[in-house]
Amino acid sequence: MDKDDVMIAVNIDGEVLIHIRNIGPTDHVTLCGVDGTDETIGQRPATLPKDAKIDCNMCRIYWDGFMETKIRKSWFK
Numbered sequence: 813m814d815k816d817d818v819m820i821a822v823n824i825d826g827e828v829l830i831h832i833r834n835i836g837p838t839d840h841v842t843l844c845g846v847d848g849t850d851e852t853i854g855q856r857p858a859t860l861p862k863d864a865k866i867d868c869n870m871c872r873i874y875w876d877g878f879m880e881t882k883i884r885k886s887w888f889k
């Protein structure tokens with residue numbers, strides 16, 4: 813998977829943060845649960861800059877958490 817496929821930029825009340833794109837079953841656009849397309853709560857998509865780096869602290873917490881668990885595929889039924 814390409815970096816651009818994994819990252820997504822969202823403007824929330826004028827602040828653009830780079831998130832991990834949602835990889836789960838919910839309709840949020842980010843892993844951390846941001847809707848990302850709701851102008852009524854100040855959220856709209858933003859252009860992903862070249863050489864973007866993930867700077868959302870919540871997405872970082874999720875990533876750190878997954879890495880810490882070291883969950884193996886064999887643990888799934």
Ligand SMILES: [Zn+2]
Pocket residue numbers: 830831832842843844845846868869870871872
């Ligand atoms: Zn995030």
